[in-house]
Structures are given as C-alpha cells and as structure tokens.
Amino acid sequence: MTTTLLSPLTLGDLTLPNRIVMAPLTRARATDGVPTERHATYYAQRATAGLIITEGTWVSERAIGFVGVPGLYSEAQVTGWRRVTDVVRAHGGRMIAQLWHSGAVSHPDLLGGTRPAGPSAIDPQEICHTPSGPRPTVTPREMTADDIRTAIDDYRTASANARRAGFAGVEIHALGTSLVPQFLNPRLNRRTDTYGTDRATLLLEIIAAAADPWDHGVGVRLAPWWSDGRFATDPAHHDDLVTELDRHPVAHLHLRGPGTPDPDVFTRHRRRFTGPLIVNHGFTRATADAALAAGTADAVSFGTPFIANPDLVSRLALDLPLAQGDPATYYTGGAAGYLDYPTAAAGIDWTSS
Numbered sequence: 001m002t003t004t005l006l007s008p009l010t011l012g013d014l015t016l017p018n019r020i021v022m023a024p025l026t027r028a029r030a031t032d033g034v035p036t037e038r039h040a041t042y043y044a045q046r047a048t049a050g051l052i053i054t055e056g057t058w059v060s061e062r063a064i065g066f067v068g069v070p071g072l073y074s075e076a077q078v079t080g081w082r083r084v085t086d087v088v089r090a091h092g093g094r095m096i097a098q099l100w101h102s103g104a105v106s107h108p109d110l111l112g113g114t115r116p117a118g119p120s121a122i123d124p125q126e127i128c129h130t131p132s133g134p135r136p137t138v139t140p141r142e143m144t145a146d147d148i149r150t151a152i153d154d155y156r157t158a159s160a161n162a163r164r165a166g167f168a169g170v171e172i173h174a175l176g177t178s179l180v181p182q183f184l185n186p187r188l189n190r191r192t193d194t195y196g197t198d199r200a201t202l203l204l205e206i207i208a209a210a211a212d213p214w215d216h217g218v219g220v221r222l223a224p225w226w227s228d229g230r231f232a233t234d235p236a237h238h239d240d241l242v243t244e245l246d247r248h249p250v251a252h253l254h255l256r257g258p259g260t261p262d263p264d265v266f267t268r269h270r271r272r273f274t275g276p277l278i279v280n281h282g283f284t285r286a287t288a289d290a291a292l293a294a295g296t297a298d299a300v301s302f303g304t305p306f307i308a309n310p311d312l313v314s315r316l317a318l319d320l321p322l323a324q325g326d327p328a329t330y331y332t333g334g335a336a337g338y339l340d341y342p343t344a345a346a347g348i349d350w351t352s353s
C-alpha cells in the first residue's frame with residue numbers, strides 16, 4: 001500500500017497515527033520563561049498531529065537569545081511543561097521538546113547585562129529580539145573550555161527535565177543561527193582546540209549528553225540550505241556531518257529544506273542517514289505524499305500551516321482549504337493570533353450538506 005501523510009509511523013517507542021509533524025514554532029508567549037495555560041490550550045488544539053515538536057526551548061539561562069521563549073531548566077518550567085504534555089496526552093497527542101541555545105546570537109539585555117559567549121570573539125551580525133525591540137548582536141566572549149563543558153551539561157540537564165516534564169523525547173536545535181551552527185561555521189569558529197579543528201565535536205558531545213536520559217537517542221534538526229548572512233551554507237557541507245550522525249544516538253534527523261517543491265533534494269541525506277527522516281519547508285499535501293510514496297522521507301513537518309490551522313490534520317485529510325496566518329502576531333504575545341484560529345468545521349454551513 002502506498003505510504004501517505006495519513007499512514008501510521010513507528011518512531012522509536014512511539015506510534016504516530018499519521019505522518020504530519022508539527023514543526024517547532026517560536027511564538028514568544030512564555031511568562032518569565034515559563035509555559036502557561038495558553039501553551040497547554042495552543043498545543044492541545046493541535047494534538048491531532050502525529051507528533052508535536054515544541055517551540056525552541058532554552059537549556060539554561062545562559063542560552064537565552066529571544067524574548068518570551070520558555071525554558072527547561074527551572075522547576076517552575078518543568079511544572080508548566082508537565083501541564084502542557086498532560087493536556088496534549090489527554091487529547092491523544094505526543095510531544096517532544098526542542099532544545100535551543102543562542103550562544104553568540106543574543107544580547108546583554110537578555111543576559112542580565114553580561115556579554116553573550118560563542119565559539120570565537122566574532123560578531124555574528126544578526127538582529128536579536130530583546131525586551132526593548134530588535135537590537136544588533138555584539139562581539140561575543142570566546143567560550144572557555146569550562147563554558148563549553150557547562151553548555152553540554154546544560155543540554156544533559158534540560159533533556160532529563162524534558163523527561164520529567166512528560167515529553168517523549170527531545171530534538172537538538174542545530175540550525176539557523178543557534179550555538180551549534182555557530183560552531184559548525186568556519187567564519188565564526190576560529191578555535192584551535194578540538195572544537196575548532198573538528199567543528200562537529202560540540203554537536204556530537206551535545207548529542208551524547210542529551211541522549212543520556214533516554215533509551216532511544218535524541219532527534220537532530222539541521223538546515224543544510226540556510227541562505228542568510230554569515231550562516232549561509234551549502235547542502236554538500238552537511239554530507240559528512242549527516243554520515244557521522246548515523247554513527248551516533250540520533251533518534252531522527254529533521255531537515256529544513258530549501259523550500260522548493262522537489263523532494264529529491266533530500267535524497268543525498270536519505271542515502272547517508274539510515275534512521276527516521278523528517279523533512280520540512282513549503283510542503284503541501286501533494287508534495288508531502290509524493291515524498292513519502294517515493295521513500296524520500298518517513299514524515300513531513302509543517303510550520304506556518306499549523307499556526308492558522310489548528311485542525312491541519314483534518315484539513316489535509318479532507319482536502320479542505322488552508323487558512324493563512326498573520327505574521328504580525330507570530331511573536332507578539334497574548335492570545336490574539338495564537339489561540340483564536342478556528343477549525344474548518346466552524347466555518348462550514350452544515351445545514352445544506
């Protein structure tokens with residue numbers, strides 16, 4: 001039988017009822033880093049997803065680099081997330097937590113006045129979302145060997161906290177401008193120790209630490225086609241890394257693609273990584289089903305479609321039109337543009353059917 005988005009999937013010890021994954025989406029609605037009842041409501045509305053991957057979530061106070069993002073390092077955060085996972089589970093859903101560290105792409109205003117730390121003292125030249133609005137990044141402090149050990153320990157602790165909070169696993173945020181891509185990046189990582197001579201070392205040590213609390217390893221999310229600024233990368237540069245990941249406890253590989261409708265772009269990675277592969281970026285029902293039928297991927301994640309379509313699974317299954325989200329409320333906080341997107345059924349006139 002042809003595999004489609006509606007086919008079940010075994011992922012480690014999870015059984016997904018469908019292959020529609022909710023991609024991680026930062027929505028900047030946490031209160032002092034703690035997820036609230038609004039988070040529980042938002043994720044519960046989307047619990048029909050085969051798997052929910054949370055918004056990026058800080059591994060420690062040192063990891064912060066954006067306003068309104070929750071963490072997984074304090075007891076209040078574990079309790080807040082426990083409430084979210086309980087409510088999602090009661091709706092029949094499954095969740096894993098995405099673990100995020102901003103490294104140099106942060107700002108003193110988010111770090112109690114201290115300078116952000118990164119692989120080398122080179123300004124990543126990004127814009128950072130601070131409490132007082134967008135601010136340019138500064139020249140970071142070069143991380144010492146102790147700083148690196150602390151960061152790795154932070155991943156281990158946050159991963160154990162995720163388990164205590166009722167998550168079924170974790171995924172390492174290793175894409176875009178976060179700490180791991182800073183270390184992978186030859187323009188930003190000029191270190192002469194092993195973290196510079198083999199730039200994948202940090203990621204591999206983070207994977208080992210974060211996998212500690214789990215039997216099945218951890219997910220890793222990469223963006224081999226990232227095209228912005230100093231972080232622009234060539235997909236070929238990720239080939240050896242993906243081959244290497246196959247030798248480590250990686251529960252799934254989650255790739256953000258170039259956003260083109262051609263799923264064949266992922267074939268190079270599919271050949272190198274033998275575990276479950278989730279692909280993302282710009283997929284529709286038709287292109288996702290084509291990728292699954294061709295065996296290019298095991299599941300497809302959807303980001304923006306899940307913002308405005310809490311019932312995305314029903315809409316894709318029933319071929320109903322998708323609503324468009326309002327980018328102006330992506331990161332604004334509050335319930336507007338977060339909890340108030342209706343289901344398709346709410347807009348259908350059932351009297352005529």
Ligand SMILES: Cc1cc2nc3c(=O)[nH]c(=O)nc-3n(C[C@H](O)[C@H](O)[C@H](O)COP(=O)(O)O)c2cc1C
Pocket residue numbers: 023024025026027054055056098173175221256280281282283301302303304305330
């Ligand atoms: C508002 C918003 C927030 C996002 N936050 C995250 C995040 O926290 N972690 C992450 O890995 N990707 C994040 N992404 C990227 C999405 O997961 C996804 O890769 C992107 O939306 C492309 O998929 P799509 O075409 O299905 O929307 C974010 C995207 C958007 C639009």
